[in-house]
Amino acid sequence: MKTRRLIAAALACSVASTGPVVLAGPASAESVLRIAMTATDIPTTTGMPNNGFEGMRFLGYPIFEGLVQWDLKSTTxxxxIVPALAERWEQDPNDKAVWTFHLRQGVKFHDGTAFNADAVIWNLDRYFKNDSPQFEPQGAGISRARAPLVGSYKKIDDATVQITTTQVASYFPYMAVYLLFTSPQSFEKAGRDWSKVAALPAAGTGPFKITRVAPREAVDLAKFDGYWDPDRMAKVDRVRLLPIPEANARVAALRSGQVDWIEVPAPDAIPSLKQAGFTITTGSYPHVWPYIYNMGAKDSPLKDVRVRQALNYCVDRSALVELLNGTAEPASGWLNDKDPNFGSPKNRYTFDAAKGKALLAEAGYSDTKPLKLKIMISSSGSGQMLPMPMNEYLQENLKQACNVDLSFNVVEWQVLLNSSRALPDAQSLQGSLALNVSSPSSDAAVMARYFGSDRFPPAGFNFPNWKDDAFDAALKALAETTDAKVVDAQTKAAHERLVDNPPWLFIVHDLNPRGMAKTVHGFVSPQSWFVDLTLVSVK
Incomplete structure (x- = not known):
C-alpha cells in the first residue's frame, strides 16, 4: 500500500538525519533510569518548562509542584486531582470566585528554604505581575494560558493563601494544577536573572531534584531524600532525560541499551521490539490529535461550517490507525467516542467521502475548483505522535477521497505551540489555515480555555476564534454548579456543539505507546498526559 510505504520512508529519512546518541555510563552503585523524549531540545528548567506537556511530564511535576497535583496511580x-502543596482548598460559599488554599506545613525546597505563603505569592507575582522583579515572560505566557482565570491573590497567613478568579468556575482547581513553584532563592542566587537560573540548577519541592543541565544533550535528576511525602519517595537514584526527536533513533537507542525507556516508538518497529523482549505499553487517555482550524483569517474557507464538517467526513481514520499499528483510536469529536459525556450529536464522523464531497460542493468547491489548505505542522514534539508520516498520509487521503489539496509549513514544535496563541492573520502563521497541535481533553477547564468565546488569543487557546452561543451557555452552566449530574449534562450539551459546529478536524486519539527495557519495573500508564516517575524502578 502506498501510504504504508510513505510512512516507512518518512521514518527511514528521520534516522538518516540523526547522529549517534552518546550517554555517560551510570555509576555502578546507583540505579539510573534513562528516558528518550520526543523533544528536539531539553525543556526549559526554571520551574515552568516549555515543550508542552512533555515538558511538564518530565521537567515539571517530578521536580516542581503546585498546590494541586494529578493522581497518576490508576490505569482504569x-x-x-489530589492535594499537593495545599493540604486542602475550598470555594467560598458567599463569593464563589474566591478560593482558599491551606498550605502543607514543613515542606522544604531542594535548596533547604521553606515553602510557605510568601513563596506562593512570590511565584504568582512571577507569572501574573508584569512589574515584579521576578517576572518571567516565558513562564508567565505559559501560566496565563493554562490558568487564565487568576485575577487577584493574597496571603492570609503563613499557611493560607486566597486566589480570586475573574469569573466563577467550579473547575478552577484543574487550572491551578498547572501553576508550579520554584524556590525564590534560586532567582536570587542567579543574580535575579532567569536565564541563569537553569544553570544553578533551580530548586523545587518535588521527589526529584535537577543535578545537571546540558542543553540539547541531557538533564540529570536525582532522588530528593528530603521529599515531604514518604509514600512517594523515588525508587530510582537518578533519571537522565535525553531529547531524541526522531522515532527510529529512539528505537535504536532502546535496542542498543543506551536508554531504558522511549516515548512514541516507530509503529513499524513495535512487533520486532515485542519479539526482542521489550515492553510496549499503551493505554487510552485524554488526547486528541487534530487540525485546529483557522476560521478567523481573512477569506478563510473554514468560516463555512459545511467545509469544516466535510473535512471531518473525508478522513479515513481507520486506515490511519492501521498504519500506526493500532496505537491510536479514530476520533469523531474532542472527547473519545466511548466517553459517557460524548453526547448525541447529529453528525458522527465516519469515513464518508461522498458526503464530504457533497458538502464541499455546496460550499462551492469541486474537482475544477479544489479546496486548498496550508497546515502548520511540526517534525516532532510533545503529544505530536508521528507528525510527518501521519500528515503525509492525510495529504494523500484527502486528495484521493475529496480532492482537497494540503500543503505543509513545517516548523519546530515550540514555534507551532506558540502559534496556537497567534491572531488569525498573524504574519508568523505564513498563511496557515490550520495548526496540527495535539490537545488534552481531560476536563472542563481545558474545554473552557480551548473553546470559550472569551478565550480568543492571546487570552487563551481558542485559535479558531470560534463562537457558539449554545456551547457558551452550557460552559457557563457547568462552571456555576458543583452538582455532578448538571456538570455531566452540560458537558454533553457543550460537546455536541463541538461536533456539529466543529472548530477542529478530529483525527485520532493517541494510545500513548512507550517502549521499555525488561529492567524497568513498576511503571503505570495512567489516563493522563503525565506519569509518576516515583513508581518506577530499574533492576
Missing part, C-alpha cells in the same frame, strides 16, 4: 479511570 481518568486521572483526577
Amino acid at each position: 479511570k481518568l486521572a483526577g
Whole structure:
C-alpha cells in the first residue's frame, strides 16, 4: 500500500538525519533510569518548562509542584486531582470566585528554604505581575494560558493563601494544577536573572531534584531524600532525560541499551521490539490529535461550517490507525467516542467521502475548483505522535477521497505551540489555515480555555476564534454548579456543539505507546498526559 510505504520512508529519512546518541555510563552503585523524549531540545528548567506537556511530564511535576497535583496511580479511570502543596482548598460559599488554599506545613525546597505563603505569592507575582522583579515572560505566557482565570491573590497567613478568579468556575482547581513553584532563592542566587537560573540548577519541592543541565544533550535528576511525602519517595537514584526527536533513533537507542525507556516508538518497529523482549505499553487517555482550524483569517474557507464538517467526513481514520499499528483510536469529536459525556450529536464522523464531497460542493468547491489548505505542522514534539508520516498520509487521503489539496509549513514544535496563541492573520502563521497541535481533553477547564468565546488569543487557546452561543451557555452552566449530574449534562450539551459546529478536524486519539527495557519495573500508564516517575524502578 502506498501510504504504508510513505510512512516507512518518512521514518527511514528521520534516522538518516540523526547522529549517534552518546550517554555517560551510570555509576555502578546507583540505579539510573534513562528516558528518550520526543523533544528536539531539553525543556526549559526554571520551574515552568516549555515543550508542552512533555515538558511538564518530565521537567515539571517530578521536580516542581503546585498546590494541586494529578493522581497518576490508576490505569482504569481518568486521572483526577489530589492535594499537593495545599493540604486542602475550598470555594467560598458567599463569593464563589474566591478560593482558599491551606498550605502543607514543613515542606522544604531542594535548596533547604521553606515553602510557605510568601513563596506562593512570590511565584504568582512571577507569572501574573508584569512589574515584579521576578517576572518571567516565558513562564508567565505559559501560566496565563493554562490558568487564565487568576485575577487577584493574597496571603492570609503563613499557611493560607486566597486566589480570586475573574469569573466563577467550579473547575478552577484543574487550572491551578498547572501553576508550579520554584524556590525564590534560586532567582536570587542567579543574580535575579532567569536565564541563569537553569544553570544553578533551580530548586523545587518535588521527589526529584535537577543535578545537571546540558542543553540539547541531557538533564540529570536525582532522588530528593528530603521529599515531604514518604509514600512517594523515588525508587530510582537518578533519571537522565535525553531529547531524541526522531522515532527510529529512539528505537535504536532502546535496542542498543543506551536508554531504558522511549516515548512514541516507530509503529513499524513495535512487533520486532515485542519479539526482542521489550515492553510496549499503551493505554487510552485524554488526547486528541487534530487540525485546529483557522476560521478567523481573512477569506478563510473554514468560516463555512459545511467545509469544516466535510473535512471531518473525508478522513479515513481507520486506515490511519492501521498504519500506526493500532496505537491510536479514530476520533469523531474532542472527547473519545466511548466517553459517557460524548453526547448525541447529529453528525458522527465516519469515513464518508461522498458526503464530504457533497458538502464541499455546496460550499462551492469541486474537482475544477479544489479546496486548498496550508497546515502548520511540526517534525516532532510533545503529544505530536508521528507528525510527518501521519500528515503525509492525510495529504494523500484527502486528495484521493475529496480532492482537497494540503500543503505543509513545517516548523519546530515550540514555534507551532506558540502559534496556537497567534491572531488569525498573524504574519508568523505564513498563511496557515490550520495548526496540527495535539490537545488534552481531560476536563472542563481545558474545554473552557480551548473553546470559550472569551478565550480568543492571546487570552487563551481558542485559535479558531470560534463562537457558539449554545456551547457558551452550557460552559457557563457547568462552571456555576458543583452538582455532578448538571456538570455531566452540560458537558454533553457543550460537546455536541463541538461536533456539529466543529472548530477542529478530529483525527485520532493517541494510545500513548512507550517502549521499555525488561529492567524497568513498576511503571503505570495512567489516563493522563503525565506519569509518576516515583513508581518506577530499574533492576
